Amino acid sequence: MVAKRKRKKYKNSPPTGLQVIFREFLKDRVAFFSFVSLVVVIIGVFLWSYLFIDQEALMRINLQDRYSEPGEKFLFGADQGGKDILGQIIVGAKNSIFIAISITIITGVFGVIVGLICGYFGGWIDNLFMRLIDFFITIPSLMLIIVFVTVVPKYTVASFIFIMSMFLWTGTARLVRSKTLTESRRDYVLASKTLGTNDFVIMFKGILPNLSSIIIVELTLNFAGNVGIETGLSYLGFGLPMSTPSLGTLVSYANNPLVLQQYWWVWLPASLFILFMMLAINYVGQALRRSADAKQRLG
Amino acid sequence: MWKIIVRRFILMIPQLFVLSLLVFFLAKFMPGDPFTGLITPQTDPARLEELSEKAGLNDPWPVQYVRWIGNALQGEFGISYTFKRDVAELIGERALNTFWLSLLSVILLYTIAIPLGILAGRYHNSRLDKTIILYSFITYAIPTFVLSLLFLYLFGYKLEWFPTSGSVDIEYSSGTIQYYWSKLHHILLPTITYAILGTTGIIQFLRSEIIDAKAMDYVRTARSKGIPIKKVYTKHIFRNSLLPIAAFLGFTITGLLGGSIFIETIFGYPGMGQLFISSIASRDYSVITALVMLYGFLTLLGSLLSDIIMSIVDPRIRIE
Numbered sequence: 197m198v199a200k201r202k203r204k205k206y207k208n209s210p211p212t213g214l215q216v217i218f219r220e221f222l223k224d225r226v227a228f229f230s231f232v233s234l235v236v237v238i239i240g241v242f243l244w245s246y247l248f249i250d251q252e253a254l255m256r257i258n259l260q261d262r263y264s265e266p267g268e269k270f271l272f273g274a275d276q277g278g279k280d281i282l283g284q285i286i287v288g289a290k291n292s293i294f295i296a297i298s299i300t301i302i303t304g305v306f307g308v309i310v311g312l313i314c315g316y317f318g319g320w321i322d323n324l325f326m327r328l329i330d331f332f333i334t335i336p337s338l339m340l341i342i343v344f345v346t347v348v349p350k351y352t353v354a355s356f357i358f359i360m361s362m363f364l365w366t367g368t369a370r371l372v373r374s375k376t377l378t379e380s381r382r383d384y385v386l387a388s389k390t391l392g393t394n395d396f397v398i399m400f401k402g403i404l405p406n407l408s409s410i411i412i413v414e415l416t417l418n419f420a421g422n423v424g425i426e427t428g429l430s431y432l433g434f435g436l437p438m439s440t441p442s443l444g445t446l447v448s449y450a451n452n453p454l455v456l457q458q459y460w461w462v463w464l465p466a467s468l469f470i471l472f473m474m475l476a477i478n479y480v481g482q483a484l485r486r487s488a489d490a491k492q493r494l495g
Numbered sequence: 496m497w498k499i500i501v502r503r504f505i506l507m508i509p510q511l512f513v514l515s516l517l518v519f520f521l522a523k524f525m526p527g528d529p530f531t532g533l534i535t536p537q538t539d540p541a542r543l544e545e546l547s548e549k550a551g552l553n554d555p556w557p558v559q560y561v562r563w564i565g566n567a568l569q570g571e572f573g574i575s576y577t578f579k580r581d582v583a584e585l586i587g588e589r590a591l592n593t594f595w596l597s598l599l600s601v602i603l604l605y606t607i608a609i610p611l612g613i614l615a616g617r618y619h620n621s622r623l624d625k626t627i628i629l630y631s632f633i634t635y636a637i638p639t640f641v642l643s644l645l646f647l648y649l650f651g652y653k654l655e656w657f658p659t660s661g662s663v664d665i666e667y668s669s670g671t672i673q674y675y676w677s678k679l680h681h682i683l684l685p686t687i688t689y690a691i692l693g694t695t696g697i698i699q700f701l702r703s704e705i706i707d708a709k710a711m712d713y714v715r716t717a718r719s720k721g722i723p724i725k726k727v728y729t730k731h732i733f734r735n736s737l738l739p740i741a742a743f744l745g746f747t748i749t750g751l752l753g754g755s756i757f758i759e760t761i762f763g764y765p766g767m768g769q770l771f772i773s774s775i776a777s778r779d780y781s782v783i784t785a786l787v788m789l790y791g792f793l794t795l796l797g798s799l800l801s802d803i804i805m806s807i808v809d810p811r812i813r814i815e
């Protein structure tokens with residue numbers, strides 16, 4: 197209400213923060229639709245899998261329903277163990293989204309902190325982390341993730357999240373560092389320094405809010421990337437432990453040429469679901485990116 | 496020029512060193528040892544002890560590391576126990592397949608991306624531009640394995656246009672025309688998939704490059720001299736915008752290497768990526784370590800190549 201009254205008073209004041217994003221989404225119908233459907237799907241998947249699906253019953257093998265067709269007993273048919281495909285997609289999507297969000301948050305927090313410290317202080321600490329990041333960028337990370345996954349004893353979902361995060365924090369750190377570098381030469385930072393404000397207060401209360409739009413864009417695109425990497429690794433058999441349903445595992449049943457050709461309902465819905473997720477998240481990310489950059493805005 | 500290249504090469508050494516340490520320790524943690532394939536129930540434990548003593552497995556790790564890296568530098572990566580063959584030889588064979596796949600993909604990728612990028616830039620904000628942007632957005636967002644599977648299902652199994660696995664039909668002997676045709680036929684579907692997935696970066700870069708160039712002084716000068724707009728595009732803008740694209744080559748190669756793991760596995764194409772996955776499954780760690788090192792080296796080489804091309808193309812960014 198306050199904002200509204202203010203906007204009426206100063207008609208020419210430029211829109212800020214959330215207003216910009218809101219206007220961008222109103223202008224771009226596809227982005228708006230992507231955002232709404234993503235929210236609905238994510239909430240729906242979590243609610244459905246916690247309220248209506250008994251995971252043990254879902255993963256119980258029942259050979260009578262082996263490869264039963266869609267609509268016969270289950271809405272989307274069953275796989276080679278007679279397990280409901282629809283249920284597996286819901287639980288798999290829940291797992292994939294949960295893991296992707298966890299990795300995004302872990303790498304985001306770590307990357308932002310490292311980037312802020314490196315960009316703000318510079319010096320040896322910046323040098324050290326930059327060499328480390330250079331190293332991470334030039335190694336074949338996909339291969340090393342696979343090797344780590346096979347080497348780790350007692351492999352769990354937590355260790356998978358940890359391994360992935362280890363390799364994926366560098367992009368955010370680099371971006372935040374370069375932005376902090378330019379931001380920390382601005383007058384407001386210098387003024388704050390002269391007043392004797394604590395360095396960390398300047399970093400987190402002064403600089404960080406100014407980078408928030410860039411960080412939000414980065415995190416959204418990272419989220420999409422993480423969904424892709426997690427499902428891809430699970431597809432290859434190096435993602436989630438076998439007992440945990442995953443979208444990638446469902447797609448990997450298609451490695452059997454017979455399944456690929458005849459039992460399309462086993463792998464196709466999961467593939468299309470992954471495709472939908474990737475397109476929608478990326479589209480939202482693009483719209484956010486446009487609203488973060490005044491030159492590209494549509495609204 | 497040579498100074499820069501040599502300096503970049505020297506900078507690669509510490510990175511390769513750290514990578515080799517990482518790979519060495521990961522290999523140490525892997526279950527099994529180099530004799531896993533040789534052990535039979537009749538093997539005497541004392542004999543096994545003797546073997547590992549002889550191979551130096553009881554030495555302290557720095558000694559083992561130095562010996563391993565020394566052998567690796569001479570191209571000695573040991574014996575693959577699943578294939579019972581020399582690792583260097585095995586990888587060499589697979590590398591050739593991956594090389595052909597990558598080469599064809601890069602050629603196709605550039606032939607798709609360059610015209611699309613130019614058209615999108617030239618007819619900025621038109622319907623054509625929007626379609627191209629949508630295409631590049633979709634190919635950017637779609638995961639490699641999903642597109643590969645959909646293509647394999649559609650073109651391999653449903654339409655039967657392409658074979659669904661392997662690199663050549665066994666019935667043809669090497670050297671005949673059918674042999675090469677069959678090879679090409681097998682390589683085509685993975686190549687197309689690869690190329691489509693890699694176009695995004697180049698299209699978007701070229702597009703924004705051309706849109707920027709339109710407002711440049713040299714374009715205005717050319718126009719005011721009375722050069723037709725078509726010629727300005729083909730002669731002036733095209734040349735200036737295309738040069739930075741050359742620098743993408745190194746990154747494209749790096750990207751292809753990462754994708755090869757998925758593409759080769761799905762299309763059953765016997766290259767290095769597929770060898771990596773099957774070696775992981777059989778815990779063939781002499782092959783795994785060799786492949787990780789090789790991929791690391793090639794990735795570094797790719798970024799080096801980009802830097803070199805960039806400094807040839809644009810003298811302003813030569814680092815002193």
